[in-house]
Amino acid sequence: GAGVSQSPSNKVTEKGKDVELRCDPISGHTALYWYRQSLGQGLEFLIYFQGNSAPDKSGLPSDRFSAERTGGSVSTLTIQRTQQEDSAVYLCASSLGLVGSGGGEQFFGPGTRLTVL
Amino acid sequence: AQSVTQLGSHVSVSEGALVLLRCNYSSSVPPYLFWYVQYPNQGLQLLLKYTTGATLVKGINGFEAEFKKSETSFHLTKPSAHMSDAAEYFCAVSLRNTGGFKTIFGAGTRLFVKA
Numbered sequence: 001g002a003g004v005s006q007s008p009s010n011k012v013t014e015k016g017k018d019v020e021l022r023c024d025p026i027s028g029h030t031a032l033y034w035y036r037q038s039l040g041q042g043l044e045f046l047i048y049f050q051g052n053s054a055p056d057k058s059g060l061p062s063d064r065f066s067a068e069r070t071g072g073s074v075s076t077l078t079i080q081r082t083q084q085e086d087s088a089v090y091l092c093a094s095s096l097g098l099v100g101s102g103g104g105e106q107f108f109g110p111g112t113r114l115t116v117l
Numbered sequence: 118a119q120s121v122t123q124l125g126s127h128v129s130v131s132e133g134a135l136v137l138l139r140c141n142y143s144s145s146v147p148p149y150l151f152w153y154v155q156y157p158n159q160g161l162q163l164l165l166k167y168t169t170g171a172t173l174v175k176g177i178n179g180f181e182a183e184f185k186k187s188e189t190s191f192h193l194t195k196p197s198a199h200m201s202d203a204a205e206y207f208c209a210v211s212l213r214n215t216g217g218f219k220t221i222f223g224a225g226t227r228l229f230v231k232a
Binding site: 045048091106108 | 163211222223
């Protein structure tokens with residue numbers, strides 16, 4: 001596809017369950033980012049991938065959060081034992097990374113809205 | 118460490134009035150600068166960016182921003198607001214490092230346009 005896609009678009013889960021959120025970046029984009037946007041809040045950085053490695057995991061809020069990226073493409077963000085405070089929109093973005101002259105311009109997906117009951 | 122400050126979490130203007138959204142950054146080296154816009158119930162999209170060259174950059178929908186190194190600012194302006202400009206606007210700073218680009222977003226400014 002032409003843009004960044006995320007699935008599912010909406011996820012409702014019960015407290016304590018695990019969830020997996022998926023991100024398909026733009027083909028050829030080596031960098032991939034995950035952010036969290038809570039209601040009325042700005043963007044909270046979670047993790048960044050360059051290729052399959054994650055040089056910056058500093059934003060992951062707890063050890064219940066993890067992410068992986070395989071084949072330099074698809075990424076999965078996993079939240080274990082979900083809590084109500086995990087409810088938010090999770091945004092994925094990709095960029096050319098060090099390739100190109102875009103200065104790290106990011107292209108965002110539509111997000112996954114997670115609701116933890 | 119780099120940081121981004123957007124002055125005013127909410128800005129309200131009348132239709133046809135000047136829009137000014139402020140963004141200041143701190144960085145030890147010249148950064149790349151971006152403004153992103155998020156319309157209601159939509160994802161973020163790039164409005165404009167400064168990488169190199171001319172310090173006044175023009176974006177979509179009549180917006181422009183000027184990089185002022187001496188003031189460490191990258192304020193967003195539009196001469197005449199339209200109702201469709203109502204959205205949340207995010208300023209971002211990006212620095213090149215060994216792993217790629219590290220990007221920091223401001224907290225966002227929600228723009229309201231009154232008829």
